Amino acid sequence: MKLPSHEVADLGLAQAGVRRVDWAERSMPVLRSVRERFAEERPLEGLRVAVCMHVTAETANLLRAMRAGGAEVWLAASNPLSTQDDTAAALVSECGVSVHAWAGMDTAAYDRNLVTILESRPHLLLDDGCDLVNTVHLLRPDLLDGVLGGCEQTTTGVIRLRRMSAEGELRMPMVAVNDTATKRMFDNRYGTGQSTIDGILRATNALMAGRTFVVAGFGYCGRGLAERARGMGARVVVTEVDPVKALDAVMQGYTVTTMDEAASMGDVFVTVTGNRDVITAGHLARMRDGAVLANSGHFDLEIELDALARMAVEVNPGVREQADEYVLADGRRLLLLSEGRLVNLGAAEGHPAAVMDLSFAVHALTTAWLAAHHAELEPGVVEVPDATDTEVARLELAALGVGIDSLSPEQEDYLRSWHV
Incomplete structure (x- = not known):
């Protein structure tokens, strides 16, 4: 199999990375169900997705879902210290993801890798801290016309995006995945x-x-x-x-x-x-x-x-x-x-996989929604549809074996009316 473009520490670590990613998947039932749906529906067919995130086993499971949905994925790290080198190798060798990241890279390499993944001429951006969005606006504005939009994972990134939007500098719709209740x-x-x-x-x-x-x-x-x-x-x-x-x-x-x-x-x-x-x-x-x-x-x-x-x-x-x-x-x-x-x-491995299961399920579903509805959106910060957040919460409750009540038609009518 021809490998995608990559710069990683050691492709020989791939099998260890597969074990790590599979272990994380055991605690990610919601994202697994999303991946199965994506494999059937192919909502990202033909789209190139540039991703700036921590290169961890949990992120790898998100990118598996993206690949199942038909996307071509390019990945750079969102932190010079957080990359799991075995996970990076597994993503290249086993998942067909173009990865440009390794643990302990210097700042120059970090910045260069962001530019490298933009060479894919992406349709969608998945960001963690707004670094990728900043890079495309400042260094590769020629690519902006081809970018349909993106998603932001962090509080810091959303703050930066809102500042860009307020100053009229944000030239694409960016969905604030961070701001959902489940996240x-x-x-x-x-x-x-x-x-x-x-x-x-x-x-x-x-x-x-x-x-x-x-x-x-x-x-x-x-x-x-x-x-x-x-x-x-x-x-x-x-x-x-x-x-x-x-x-x-x-x-x-x-x-x-x-x-x-x-x-x-x-x-x-x-x-x-x-x-x-x-x-x-x-x-x-x-x-x-x-x-x-x-x-x-x-x-x-x-x-x-x-x-x-x-x-x-x-x-x-x-x-x-x-x-x-x-x-x-x-x-x-x-x-x-x-x-x-x-x-x-x-110093550790980031959030437990069970935590990232919900965050990345929201991220995956929002990316598919963005791919389908980007033409309806204006440049600026966009909120995740409430239905997506609710769906992910329901899927997690089902995975936990927890049942909840539902409103009766009479209760729904009561809540919609101002009459006693």
Whole structure:
């Protein structure tokens, strides 16, 4: 079999990758049912799809569904550290996906790979952080006329897309897959909460019970992380800029304060804001010896890494896998995990497959809907149809063996009427 275009670490890892992908599929019954439907209906027949996502076993199962639906798929990584090299090899050798990604690539290679997959002249874009959309707008605007639209997976990416749209710069319809109820509930809350703790434990083997755990940002990701940290016995401190979210954290029993105050209190700090410079030089100067710094926001900008490097008189890289130690002039040691990039993917394996099952089922069904309805859509940020979110929730309940009530005709009539 002629292999598709690819740049991966080692095609010899393909069989190990197949085992990993098949194992993940066991926990992804909803996406499996979507793939079976796609194989029959072929909703993506003849379409080229460029994908910028984490190259993991869960993503591989999404791309299997895309291929079953008739799509030609090109994949680049959405994070330099998150690629599973065996999964990348399996996608090339066994699934016919063009993959340009490997673990530990530098920034130049990361950027180059985004440009490479755009050489496919894609009809649809699947993005994770808006990097691919930015690249096509800034570097390959000649391709925009051929792009029907795309889907965005992350909070950070949707924020960037809304800014582009507000400034009149977004030249295609982009569906905010991140903003569905099932995605926020499962992926952002339960997925980020568990996988971030997993990454911290793998990188440090630290005891969470009795530690002061600082969560910067109390959106869906921050809430899930705070819940999991508290469940492990940590004292959780939340920092926020949004009064409503801060009040929510207070009412849930968390200590809420400023990062200026929290800096001298915390043992573990995790940023999940989607913004930059959340932990600055001033905060680093107040931290205790041995403080752990981690990020579960999308980009490596939330911790002021340049300031940390300037303040250090000694850097001990790799004191543990995915952990670098920075020694300050007064002897305090700060431990940075996964180079300030996503700790749940750099130091662990990302969200459990059962979590990504729902997110990627929404993504697959939305991509098929977009392929069918793109001509009806204007450039800008588009919401996922409510029916898609509801369908995925019903499929998951069925997979769990859970039954729910349904409205009677009389109840439906009552809800539609203003008469008592």
